[in-house]
Amino acid sequence: xxxxxxxxxxxxxxxxxxxxxxxxxxxxxxxxxxxxxxxxxxxxxxxxxxxxxxxxxxxxxxxxxxxxxxxxxxxxxxxxxxxxxxxxxxxxxxxxxxxxxxxxxxxxxxxxxxxxxxxxxxxxxxxxxxxxxxxxxxxxxxxxxxxxxxxxxxxxxxxxxxxxxxxxxxxxxxxxxxxxxxxxxxxxxxxxxxxxxxxxxxxxxxxxxxxxxxxxxxxxxxxxxxxxxxxxxxxxxxxxxxxxxxxxxxxxxxxxxxxxxxxxxxxxxxxxxxxxxxxxxxxxxxxxxxxxx
Amino acid sequence: xxxxxxxxxxxxxxxxxxxxxxxxxxxxxxxxxxxxxxxxxxxxxxxxxxxxxxxxxxxxxxxxxxxxxxxxxxxxxxxxxxxxxxxxxxxxxxxxxxxxxxxxxxxxxxxxxxxxxxxxxxxxxxxxxxxxxxxxxxxxxxxxxxxxxxxxxxxxxxxxxxxxxxxxxxxxxxxxxxxxxxxxxxxxxxxxxxxxxxxxxxxxxxxxxxxxxxxxxxxxxxxxxxxxxxxxxxxxxxxxxxxxxxxxxxxxxxxxxxxxxxxxxxxxxxxxxxxxxxxxxxxxxxxxxxxxxxxxxxxxxxxxxxxxxxxxxxxxxxxxxxxxxxxxxxxxxxxxxxxxxxxxxxxxx
Numbered sequence: 001x002x003x004x005x006x007x008x009x010x011x012x013x014x015x016x017x018x019x020x021x022x023x024x025x026x027x028x029x030x031x032x033x034x035x036x037x038x039x040x041x042x043x044x045x046x047x048x049x050x051x052x053x054x055x056x057x058x059x060x061x062x063x064x065x066x067x068x069x070x071x072x073x074x075x076x077x078x079x080x081x082x083x084x085x086x087x088x089x090x091x092x093x094x095x096x097x098x099x100x101x102x103x104x105x106x107x108x109x110x111x112x113x114x115x116x117x118x119x120x121x122x123x124x125x126x127x128x129x130x131x132x133x134x135x136x137x138x139x140x141x142x143x144x145x146x147x148x149x150x151x152x153x154x155x156x157x158x159x160x161x162x163x164x165x166x167x168x169x170x171x172x173x174x175x176x177x178x179x180x181x182x183x184x185x186x187x188x189x190x191x192x193x194x195x196x197x198x199x200x201x202x203x204x205x206x207x208x209x210x211x212x213x214x215x216x217x218x219x220x221x222x223x224x225x226x227x228x229x230x231x232x233x234x235x236x237x238x239x240x241x242x243x244x245x246x247x248x249x250x251x252x253x254x255x256x257x258x259x260x261x262x263x264x265x266x267x268x269x270x271x272x273x274x275x276x277x278x279x280x281x282x283x284x285x286x287x288x289x290x291x292x293x
Numbered sequence: 294x295x296x297x298x299x300x301x302x303x304x305x306x307x308x309x310x311x312x313x314x315x316x317x318x319x320x321x322x323x324x325x326x327x328x329x330x331x332x333x334x335x336x337x338x339x340x341x342x343x344x345x346x347x348x349x350x351x352x353x354x355x356x357x358x359x360x361x362x363x364x365x366x367x368x369x370x371x372x373x374x375x376x377x378x379x380x381x382x383x384x385x386x387x388x389x390x391x392x393x394x395x396x397x398x399x400x401x402x403x404x405x406x407x408x409x410x411x412x413x414x415x416x417x418x419x420x421x422x423x424x425x426x427x428x429x430x431x432x433x434x435x436x437x438x439x440x441x442x443x444x445x446x447x448x449x450x451x452x453x454x455x456x457x458x459x460x461x462x463x464x465x466x467x468x469x470x471x472x473x474x475x476x477x478x479x480x481x482x483x484x485x486x487x488x489x490x491x492x493x494x495x496x497x498x499x500x501x502x503x504x505x506x507x508x509x510x511x512x513x514x515x516x517x518x519x520x521x522x523x524x525x526x527x528x529x530x531x532x533x534x535x536x537x538x539x540x541x542x543x544x545x546x547x548x549x550x551x552x553x554x555x556x557x558x559x560x561x562x563x564x565x566x567x568x569x570x571x572x573x574x575x576x577x578x579x580x581x582x583x584x585x586x587x588x589x590x591x592x593x594x595x596x597x598x599x600x601x602x603x604x605x606x607x608x609x610x611x612x613x614x615x616x617x618x619x620x621x622x623x624x625x626x627x628x629x630x631x632x633x634x635x636x637x638x639x640x641x642x
Contacts, residue, residue: 051396055639072398079392085301086388092300099296101398136393143398 002065004029004147004179005050009059012045019045020203023059027181027196027208032173034194034211035183036273042203043183044080047151050181051077064146073102076145080152082136086125090118090135097139109142112168130161134168141172150182154189166193187270197269199276206276211269218272221249221262232259239275250275294399294407302412305377309419316365316423320430327355331433345516348437359434359442362427366452369423370460371489373416378468379481381408382637386476405637409630413465420461428453440539445547445606445614447497454615459622464489466629473636496618504617507549508607510540511600514591517541518551518601520565522590524581530574533567534594536601545608556598570594 003026010023020042027033037043048054049061052068052075064071084093090113098104113120116134124132133153140148150169154162170193173180184190190197197214199206207214218238225247228237235257238250250267251257257264267275331351338347352359385391395401431453435444442449451460468485475481512518514534521535538548553561553568562568572579578589606614 048392053392053395069400072396072400075396077392077396079389079396081389083389083393085390085393088300096297096300096394097397100294100394103398139393 002029003027003062004031004064005033005181006062007046007049007059008061010046010049010056010061011058012042012049012054013057018203020049023200023203023205025198025205025208027179027198029179030177031196031210032180032182032194033196033198034187034190035181035198035200036187036190037183037185037200038277039185041200043185043200044151045203046200047077047149047181047183051075051149053077053079073143074146076140076143076148078133078136078140078148078150078153081156082133082153084124084127084132084135084139087123089121089123090127091120093124093135093139094120094142097142101143103144105142105144109138112138112141116168128161130157130164133157133161133165137165137168137172144176145178147179147181150180152183152185154184155186162189169193187273191269197273199273201277206279214272215267215269217254218250218252218267218275219257220265220267220271221247221251221257222265223247223259223262226261239278294403295411297394298407298411302377302415306415309415313419313422317426320362320426324430327430328433331437349439352434352437352439352442355434356442359431359438360448362431363449363452366420366424366427366457367448367460367493369420370416370457370464371486371493373419373461374464374468374485374489375482377412377416378465379472379485380478381412381469381472383472383476383478383481387478401637402634405634409466409469409633413462416461416465417458420457421455424452424454424457435545438545440537440544440546440548443545443547443608444611445545445608447501447547450501450547450611450614451493451497454611455619456615456622459619459626460493462626463492463622463629466626466633470629470633470636473633500621501614501618502549502606504614505606505610507604509602509604511554511602512541513595514553514599514601515541516587516591518603519591521567522579522587523567524574524579526574526581530580531569532572532574532579532590532594533569534599535565535567536562537565540601540603540605543605543607545611546605548603548605551601551603551605554600554602560602561599570599571597 005025005027007023007025011021012019023042023046035043035046045054049056050063050068052063052072061068064074068075088096094106094109094113097109098106110120113135116131118127118131118135124135127135137150137153140150154165157165166189169180169182182190182194195211196209197211198208223246225242225245228240231237231249231251234255235251235253238252241248250271334347334351335344338344382391385394394404435449435453438444438449444450444453450456464485467489468481471485471488472478472481475484518537518539518541519534520537521533523533523535525531525533534553536551536553538551540546540548540551550563552563555561561570572590572593574580578593
């Protein structure tokens with residue numbers, strides 16, 4: 001099966017600043033992918049590259065096996081802050097979708113708007129943030145995409161609207177088979193909907209994989225103080241914390257942890273992501289600051 | 294795409310349509326009256342050979358409307374560039390909706406093609422209607438205008454015939470292109486206005502005079518090309534002549550330069566700066582006592598060999614100039630259009 005998103009040494013530069021660099025990823029089809037990372041990590045840039053809104057400065061990106069510009073009809077994109085035309089009504093937006101897309105599910109779009117209890121004659125300017133996001137999602141879904149890309153769709157929503165939005169997204173993915181890439185800087189948003197996780201920090205992919213596998217292979221070990229170089233070879237240390245007498249490790253291993261000195265506990269997705277973020281590579285920017293000080 | 298373009302553009306289009314309809318109604322109501330006054334005036338003045346006087350009076354009476362309408366036609370393209378062109382892309386960029394519309398099933402190249410094509414066409418149409426309505430209304434006044442406002446002169450030439458369409462197309466695409474580069478509405482509008490106005494000044498000052506080599510010729514002095522005759526009473530009666538930017542028998546021409554030359558062909562003065570001529574101001578035809586003698590006085594100066602040296606573009610070049618200038622603006626428009634397509638594919642996110 002062709003991967004839904006594939007990047008090789010992908011980079012994007014704005015002037016002299018690199019927003020994304022040497023990004024290499026390979027996401028298999030049929031997943032709801034959570035793209036998580038702190039603000040400014042390059043999430044939006046990556047998603048704009050994937051939806052053909054930006055041209056890469058270096059490297060190569062393929063979406064559904066083709067260049068993003070050519071696969072545009074098969075990709076739905078809901079941009080950050082879910083932009084819609086303020087002066088147009090909901091019905092106008094649906095009509096726009098019908099006019100601009102070869103494949104357009106008008107019935108589904110209409111029904112979805114009706115289900116949400118929205119009046120089609122309302123202008124987008126009068127919609128609340130949550131309603132606007134739902135409209136943008138409807139536009140993305142009615143395109144019947146093979147891949148739906150959503151950039152921080154819930155970032156500006158209140159908790160209730162957030163839950164409703166993600167609920168709607170989940171229902172849609174359950175009903176139809178398509179891949180989703182969804183970004184957020186909050187793991188909690190993604191935990192409920194994603195089965196694949198991609199952690200992007202300082203424009204570098206730190207970890208990528210199916211959520212189940214990630215949770216099964218990562219463990220937190222707590223026990224008497226021990227130096228990292230005395231850890232077994234099969235155990236990759238993700239993060240380490242030490243007090244005078246105690247050590248806490250987050251490790252990645254395919255094997256079971258048998259050492260009786262350790263208390264082994266499972267990680268939540270959030271713990272896992274935080275462990276990777278703590279380990280963020282010492283970037284040029286950071287060392288520059290150190291030197292300046 | 295056409296539907297979306299129209300849906301987003303219909304408000305602006307309706308406002309412009311209302312304005313044009315009002316303008317045309319006004320012109321249609323007053324135009325026939327103006328034309329009939331002109332024909333009756335001509336018929337009356339032909340009897341007593343006073344048509345120069347009639348022209349001056351007639352034009353003087355309507356000069357304000359004439360100038361205002363010409364200025365309106367000149368300003369319309371700038372407005373179209375400012376309010377239709379510049380915000381076309383900046384509005385999308387500022388609201389983030391470019392990400393919405395460019396991620397639908399049409400490429401952004403096609404999006405731009407429809408936007409530029411449709412709105413550009415309406416802009417050209419608006420300029421066409423406005424330009425020809427004013428051209429039609431001004432016909433009697435164009436025939437009787439002061440030489441400074443002849444049909445070939447910059448203020449009037451740009452407000453007649455087909456050039457307003459060229460200006461409108463260019464101003465619109467210029468606004469779109471600047472909007473793409475500047476990315477914010479207000480600065481883009483300001484810059485569009487500044488650039489367009491600069492080009493509209495540069496064109497008649499630097500380019501249009503050289504579209505064809507101007508006609509240069511010498512003419513006898515007459516009431517048409519002499520603006521003033523001064524006789525200095527205390528300075529021994531020196532007679533001074535000031536030359537007007539007008540050429541006898543060439544009404545409507547655009548006079549680039551007009552000078553007084555002496556019998557040897559040397560330039561005595563350029564423009565309306567009064568220059569002394571060696572005729573007596575105390576006796577003979579130029580003396581102030583000899584009252585109805587302007588013609589006689591100029592006859593005496595002509596007899597000495599003084600002439601007007603003028604370089605000008607005659608009125609029969611009106612349509613060649615219109616086509617050439619419209620062509621130049623069409624080429625500029627195409628160049629900017631090409632650039633905007635290149636930029637929207639390559640550089641804009």
